[in-house]
Amino acid sequence: ALESTQTTSNARQDMINAWDINRNGIMSLAEIDKALRDHLGIDALFDAKPAIMRAFMIAKDTRNTNPSLGKDYIEFLEFRFFLRNLRQYFEYWVAFKRIDDDDDRRISLDEFKQAVGNELKVWVGEIRDPEAEFRKADKDGHGMILFWEFVLWATAKNLDLDDDDDLSW
Secondary structure: OOOOOHHHHHHHHHHHHHHOOOOOOEEOHHHHHHHHHHHHOOHHHHOOHHHHHHHHHHHHOOOOOOHHHOOOOEEHHHHHHHHHHHHHHHHHHHHHHHHOOOOOOOEOHHHHHHHHOOHHHHHHOOOOOHHHHHHHHOOOOOOOEOHHHHHHHHHHHOOOOOOOOOOOO
């Protein structure tokens, strides 16, 4: 439902109609969060709040179709971007969680180094200097890679999980 054809556009409109509980043609992050839980029923996706929030924030800024609504909502024209970004950021979230061994929602240098010889080699290719690469990913310089930093790094590296479903998006 991410390509732009009349059929997929109709499918997205049906989704919005089902998800838009206020029936006002726009959706807040709270409405999207509720819809993901209630309509899709995918617990792993619902639990990926950072991925959902990031996809929402990117989508709401893609178009400015009705400035009077403010920037806290997405409209129909932004919904496709939300879905596309949600799919990508969920993949990054899964990768992030696989590296974050202690489940503290941060990747330490040790966790990163451990992943370099395993998962990261498959997902992004060889990393010759793990410490330099870690510093590059750690944008705020606090010694840990947070999810938003990981997204920027993973995007630049074209990270691709080896075991996900790469449909033609």
